[in-house]
Amino acid sequence: MRSTMMQVPLNLCHFLERAGRLFAGVEIVSRLPDKSLHRSNYGEFYRRSRLLAEALEGAGLRKGDRVATLMWNHYAHFETYFGVIASGGVMHTLNLRLAPEDIGYIANHAQDRVIIVDDVLLPLFEQFKAQTRIERVIVVPLTGKPVPEGYLNYEDFLATATGDWDYPEMDENDPVAMCYTSGTTGRPKGVVYSHRSQVLHSLVQCLPDAVDMSGKDVMLPVVPMFHANAWGIPYAAAMIGCKLVFPGPYLHPDDLLPLFESEKVTVSCGVPTIWLGMAQVIARDRERWRCLAGMRLTVGGAAVPESLIRAFDGFGIEIIQGWGMTETSPIATIAKTTQLQPDITEDERFATMASQGYPLPLVDLRIVGDAGEQPWDGKSVGEIQVHGPWITGSYHDLPHSEDSFTADGWLRTGDVAAVQPLGFVKITDRTKDLIKSGGEWISSVDLENAIMGHPAVAESAVIAVAHPKWSERPLAVVVPKSGASVSAEELRAFLEGRFARWAIPDAFVFVDAIPRTSTGKFLKSRLRDQFRDWSWEPAA
Numbered sequence: 001m002r003s004t005m006m007q008v009p010l011n012l013c014h015f016l017e018r019a020g021r022l023f024a025g026v027e028i029v030s031r032l033p034d035k036s037l038h039r040s041n042y043g044e045f046y047r048r049s050r051l052l053a054e055a056l057e058g059a060g061l062r063k064g065d066r067v068a069t070l071m072w073n074h075y076a077h078f079e080t081y082f083g084v085i086a087s088g089g090v091m092h093t094l095n096l097r098l099a100p101e102d103i104g105y106i107a108n109h110a111q112d113r114v115i116i117v118d119d120v121l122l123p124l125f126e127q128f129k130a131q132t133r134i135e136r137v138i139v140v141p142l143t144g145k146p147v148p149e150g151y152l153n154y155e156d157f158l159a160t161a162t163g164d165w166d167y168p169e170m171d172e173n174d175p176v177a178m179c180y181t182s183g184t185t186g187r188p189k190g191v192v193y194s195h196r197s198q199v200l201h202s203l204v205q206c207l208p209d210a211v212d213m214s215g216k217d218v219m220l221p222v223v224p225m226f227h228a229n230a231w232g233i234p235y236a237a238a239m240i241g242c243k244l245v246f247p248g249p250y251l252h253p254d255d256l257l258p259l260f261e262s263e264k265v266t267v268s269c270g271v272p273t274i275w276l277g278m279a280q281v282i283a284r285d286r287e288r289w290r291c292l293a294g295m296r297l298t299v300g301g302a303a304v305p306e307s308l309i310r311a312f313d314g315f316g317i318e319i320i321q322g323w324g325m326t327e328t329s330p331i332a333t334i335a336k337t338t339q340l341q342p343d344i345t346e347d348e349r350f351a352t353m354a355s356q357g358y359p360l361p362l363v364d365l366r367i368v369g370d371a372g373e374q375p376w377d378g379k380s381v382g383e384i385q386v387h388g389p390w391i392t393g394s395y396h397d398l399p400h401s402e403d404s405f406t407a408d409g410w411l412r413t414g415d416v417a418a419v420q421p422l423g424f425v426k427i428t429d430r431t432k433d434l435i436k437s438g439g440e441w442i443s444s445v446d447l448e449n450a451i452m453g454h455p456a457v458a459e460s461a462v463i464a465v466a467h468p469k470w471s472e473r474p475l476a477v478v479v480p481k482s483g484a485s486v487s488a489e490e491l492r493a494f495l496e497g498r499f500a501r502w503a504i505p506d507a508f509v510f511v512d513a514i515p516r517t518s519t520g521k522f523l524k525s526r527l528r529d530q531f532r533d534w535s536w537e538p539a540a
């Protein structure tokens with residue numbers, strides 16, 4: 001017997017059509033570089049995304065060609081999320097916080113042919129364009145100033161399209177977007193998403209027991225649209241048609257809070273650093289911000305401190321922690337209490353919310369230690385491995401690596417956790433040698449190699465140490481060469497120019513020797529224990 005159901009490929013362009021037909025009048029608000037508000041709606045989003053698709057096709061974009069974006073969060077970036085895909089191209093978001101040389105490497109590795117860039121970010125683009133094979137530069141005139149000679153104005157480019165256009169043939173497994181994530185040894189690795197992966201991710205993301213987003217919500221994504229598909233918000237938003245409020249380049253609490261209030265935002269999302277700063281501002285004038293009670297914040301990218309969840313609970317704002325990776329589209333688990341915890345105490349409720357949560361439907365999760373797969377007893381720890389339809393099974397144009405994928409095809413996440421009997425994951429450590437500061441990765445190995453390049457340094461190990469504002473910051477442990485001496489200031493100056501300023505360690509600690517494992521590697525777990533209670537200078 002066969003099913004009688006239609007064989008319909010999952011396709012993100014269905015969300016675009018649906019948004020145009022059902023939600024045309026729903027508002028899309030964007031903060032521009034001059035801080036004014038640009039007001040648009042899903043009807044315009046639909047029309048302009050399709051114009052972009054037609055214009056790209058007319059400009060010779062072939063199926064599967066990569067179109068990069070270098071943009072803040074605003075209406076035009078939202079249009080590219082769908083316009084590029086509708087043309088059959090692959091949307092490649094570039095992380096503007098990386099060092100220009102790294103962005104250039106990524107754009108070149110992905111073979112980006114076209115870039116769509118905010119006019120305010122052109123100076124950054126100029127720093128890496130020579131490294132790339134980009135043929136066409138389309139500039140979004142956010143400031144209204146004339147676009148420099150040699151570049152195309154985004155509005156003029158849209159005007160080359162007629163509106164009389166239809167989608168190319170698409171398969172649900174066709175690539176739609178790509179995103180690079182930091183590699184331990186420096187070189188970033190590309191993840192390529194498909195229609196199928198992002199449609200399924202959107203459907204599950206909106207479930208009440210997941211992020212719980214509906215068309216009646218007003219969503220302000222603080223998470224940059226160049227981070228892991230903006231956590232899936234653009235696709236999910238087009239699917240449900242919720243009002244969108246884009247913050248542009250302004251992510252300070254003093255800019256976000258009034259926008260939350262004036263646009264009646266009900267749900268927002270971002271890394272803990274954003275909300276740590278905001279909690280302080282709200283706490284200073286609780287009466288003023290009482291209007292925000294009832295909001296929900298999806299927080300992830302780094303562990304969310306329980307104290308933060310409690311602070312926002314006190315303001316009447318719910319924090320929903322999610323865990324995931326660029327490799328997992330990104331959401332894989334979500335921390336909400338379940339029907340199996342009917343009588344939990346207040347403390348148990350907060351402890352649950354401070355865990356990384358339970359796996360979403362369609363995500364399989366296991367923890368694997370030295371002795372194999374570990375039981376879900378809340379005590380046994382191992383590496384988190386995941387498997388599912390929105391989890392990558394390889395990296396773009398890189399050889400298959402056993403460090404990243406198991407022989408039976410699961411993703412090795414590099415996060416170490418215990419899982420409670422009810423399925424709640426609690427991350428305890430990380431095997432990947434990376435530091436996550438304010439949502440951005442820093443490679444400890446790259447820093448170590450650079451520091452060890454200093455003529456007065458014999459050895460150096462860089463570790464992540466918890467930080468009250470940035471989640472983590474790098475601390476460098478340094479052994480000077482015998483008879484040589486070097487200061488923290490000299491090392492800092494030595495690293496400047498080679499790394500983005502925010503990636504340079506805040507502290508350099510000088511020691512006689514670095515502890516080693518039996519095989520001679522740096523024993524970083526011992527260093528992490530040793531510096532666990534490190535107290536950062538307030539300025540760090």
Ligand code: AMP
Binds near residue numbers: 325414
């Ligand atoms: P990215 O690919 O940049 O999104 O980073 C993914 C990594 O961020 C994960 O492998 C974790 O190490 C970390 N991460 C993400 N969410 C959480 C969370 N809720 N708690 C702890 N670590 C997290």
